[in-house]
Amino acid sequence: MNASQAAATQGTASRKTPPPRSSAARSLELASREGIEHYIADLNARAPMAHREIASWGRDRAPRLQLELVQAARAKAESAAPQLFLTESRNSFVLNVRSQTRQTADSDHLLVGLVLSGSVRMQMMAEGECLARAGEGLVFNPAEVAQAQFAADSHFVEIALPREPLLRLSSTLWTAAGSETPPSLLRPKLAPALAQKLHFMAQQASGLLQHGDEATPPFLIERWVEMMGLSLLHEQAVAAPGLKACQGRPAPIMPRNLRRALDYLDAHAQSEILLTDIAAAACVSVSSLLRHFNEHLGLTPMAYLRQLRLDRARAELRQGKAGRIGELAQRWGFQSAGKFSQAYLRRFGERPSDSR
Structure with a gap:
């Protein structure tokens, strides 16, 4: 129960x-x-x-x-x-x-x-x-x-x-x-x-x-x-x-195309990215890309990108390089400071202003 x-x-x-x-x-x-x-x-x-x-x-x-x-x-x-x-x-x-x-x-x-x-x-x-x-x-x-x-x-x-x-x-x-x-x-x-x-x-x-x-x-x-x-x-x-x-099973070996997708996201996290862009960088179809992300990371590619952007934004806040919260949110692909703050709170358990 x-x-x-x-x-x-x-x-x-x-x-x-x-x-x-x-x-x-x-x-x-x-x-x-x-x-x-x-x-x-x-x-x-x-x-x-x-x-x-x-x-x-x-x-x-x-x-x-x-x-x-x-x-x-x-x-x-x-x-x-x-x-x-x-x-x-x-x-x-x-x-x-x-x-x-x-x-x-x-x-x-x-x-x-x-x-x-x-x-x-x-x-x-x-x-x-x-x-x-x-x-x-x-x-x-x-x-x-x-x-x-x-x-x-x-x-x-x-x-x-x-x-x-x-x-x-x-x-x-x-x-x-x-x-x-x-x-x-x-x-x-x-x-x-x-x-x-x-x-x-x-x-x-x-x-x-x-x-x-x-x-x-x-x-x-x-x-x-x-x-x-x-x-x-x-x-x-x-x-x-x-x-x-x-x-109790070890994590499966990460496929090369998934590693290419992660490298692409790491290098272009601040850019506008579509699902087809990630699939093209990984040299696989969109359906294969989604399957690999789910099997190895338990996330969709866009959910992984969202987490990556939040991590980068948090690093900027903690280093004192962020500027205004609204500007930081826009720089990392969020539509508004409010949505950014909500996503930030869900991931880290604190507001962006608390991380400065």
Whole structure:
């Protein structure tokens, strides 16, 4: 049971009288096939971005579904609804979850999934298939998950980490290490030691949320979230582009025509470039070019070019050579300063003005 499903449950409850902040946890327990099937059908109707179905009930197993949701109040927007922080689920059946729509934008959160028992199998759009067994974990962008399967008798904990603060931490860590650009792709698979550490920290934060009162300041939760992000970034190896990290296979050798395309983009990043220009420089058809970029980099050529331009713009900002933000955006092929700033924030977790 993933956070998008839990959020739908939360949405139903939040339309009722809002509870005090001390009541941060919400629970659901179902113990009949009819009740579980009705709940899943209702969830599919209310949250159609994904389709959930029971693949198998299993033999000699009493039907059971338990959910616990823990919310965190927003420190900077007291009037806003609390954010879903942690979801804990137990299911006696095999559950399949399939994405119904391809999302065009990254999620505001990265999700850390910890498998306490059973197993979870996810099909990622870029990394391929990831299997996490008991004691292991996964970190992923929910917008990049095509489908997932939760084995029978799985006990799964999912933690939502705000993406922008995590990117800022990443930028700070790799800047201190002497790198101009922080890596943007974490290995999806979490080793047992790291999964156990993150689970402990999530339990401590959840305890504050569930047993706190109005005097519990939200920044205490933010510090726990920051500690989880630092542990994740410090101990998680970073995957190179194109590495199918979940399946343990080495990255395939890059074809010569793809290398020619990358060299062309590197040399002409500041120029107006069409897809046909890149294909001509690589001496391949447009369809072959798209296939090679997807297989080896998990990106389209224009998405790679966009990232390259953002990296170059960031280097100029940090070196004090950028000038006005609007001029910088135009120089690197963005239609407006606003669109440039939005893209910059998504990639680096900070505004262009913060990078000067």
